[in-house]
Amino acid sequence: KQEVTQIPAALSVPEGENLVLNCSFTDSAIYNLQWFRQDPGKGLTSLLLIQSSQREQTSGRLNASLDKSSGRSTLYIAASQPGDSATYLCAVWNSGGSNYKLTFGKGTLLTVNP
Amino acid sequence: EAQVTQNPRYLITVTGKKLTVTCSQNMNHEYMSWYRQDPGLGLRQIYYSMNVEVTDKGDVPEGYKVSRKEKRNFPLILESPSPNQTSLYFCASSLIAPDYNEQFFGPGTRLTVL
Numbered sequence: 001k002q003e004v005t006q007i008p009a010a011l012s013v014p015e016g017e018n019l020v021l022n023c024s025f026t027d028s029a030i031y032n033l034q035w036f037r038q039d040p041g042k043g044l045t046s047l048l049l050i051q052s053s054q055r056e057q058t059s060g061r062l063n064a065s066l067d068k069s070s071g072r073s074t075l076y077i078a079a080s081q082p083g084d085s086a087t088y089l090c091a092v093w094n095s096g097g098s099n100y101k102l103t104f105g106k107g108t109l110l111t112v113n114p
Numbered sequence: 115e116a117q118v119t120q121n122p123r124y125l126i127t128v129t130g131k132k133l134t135v136t137c138s139q140n141m142n143h144e145y146m147s148w149y150r151q152d153p154g155l156g157l158r159q160i161y162y163s164m165n166v167e168v169t170d171k172g173d174v175p176e177g178y179k180v181s182r183k184e185k186r187n188f189p190l191i192l193e194s195p196s197p198n199q200t201s202l203y204f205c206a207s208s209l210i211a212p213d214y215n216e217q218f219f220g221p222g223t224r225l226t227v228l
Contacts, residue, residue, distance in 0.1 A: 034217060043204065044219040089157070093215060100164065101147065101172055102206075102217055104157040 002027045002094055006105035021075040021108045028068050033076050034102065035064050036089040045055050045087065046067055048075070052095070072098035080112045116141045118220035120205050126226045127195055135190045135223050137205030143218075146188035146211045148180065150201040151222075152173070157204070164190055164210065195227040 003026045013019050016059040023033070031049045036044040048057045050073070056065040063076040073090060087109050091102040118139045127133055139146065141166075147162040149172075159172030163182040177199055179191040192199060203223045208215040 032215070041222075041224070043221040046216060046218065047214045068189075088127075091157075091217075093217075100145070100162055100170070101159040102157075106154075106156040 002030075002092060002103040004090060004092060004103050004105040005107050006022070006088075006090060008108060009106070010109040010111075012113065015080060015082060017080050017112075018076070018078050019080055019110070021088050021090075021110070022103055023073040023075070025071045025073075025092050025095060025103070027092075028071050029095050030068065030092045031095045033064075033092050034067055034074050034089060035062075035073075036091065038087045038089060038107070040087075047088075067112040077110075080110075082112045082114050084112050085110055116218070118205055118207050118218050120203075120220040120223050122223060123221060126228065128228050129196055130194050133192050133195060133225075135192075135203060135205075135225070137188045137190065138186050139188075139205075139207040139218070139221060140186065141207065141218065142185065143207040145183065145203065145215065146186070146207045147217075148188070148190050148203045149173065149206065151204060152201050160190070160203075164177070195225075197227045198199050199225065200227045201225060 007022045022105045031089045034049045035047040049059045061078040087107040091104045095106040121136045148160040149157045151157045153196045161180040163169045204215045205220040208217045
């Protein structure tokens with residue numbers, strides 16, 4: 001059974017700092033990994049999708065990497081801003097079997113202080 | 115605009131009173147899914163559908179029903195709601211092909227069962 005772990009559970013940083021969020025998964029047989037942002041009480045916004053054959057994806061100040069063999073992904077946020085404050089979730093889509101779902105981590109709550 | 119919509123966004127009801135939460139997508143996606151999000155438990159899949167008239171159970175299907183009569187709609191039905199179904203519910207959709215199955219989420223429905 002796939003398990004996804006996100007560390008740290010919460011992170012508070014001053015504005016302007018570069019930061020890294022970590023995600024690990026137990027079963028490396030994945031099609032892809034997706035990073036989401038969730039604002040309090042709101043829906044999930046897709047940030048980046050990394051296919052299993054890819055090593056990284058970039059969008060603006062965000063860079064996500066994937067090391068499938070070691071079961072790890074990182075989300076790098078450059079020059080953080082108060083507007084980046086949110087919960088960041090990673091999720092994997094498993095390959096094989098009848099596992100047609102995303103398995104989510106429990107998220108990292110990021111606070112960027114002005 | 116490509117989107118997943120859910121209605122209602124907020125609902126307070128009483129135990130045993132049947133309710134339906136609607137989900138609709140305008141992206142011609144084959145795959146649709148329902149998740150519930152609870153503090154400390156993260157997002158868990160309730161049901162999913164691979165196409166019209168094809169549905170299957172996720173991790174926590176007890177107490178829920180779904181139907182997929184049209185490609186764009188995937189309603190979640192609670193025949194006899196109970197307080198333990200108080201939660202934040204999300205509908206998601208995507209294409210099936212693994213290389214293209216970025217998941218798109220609706221804004222969420224916050225359900226309270228008294």
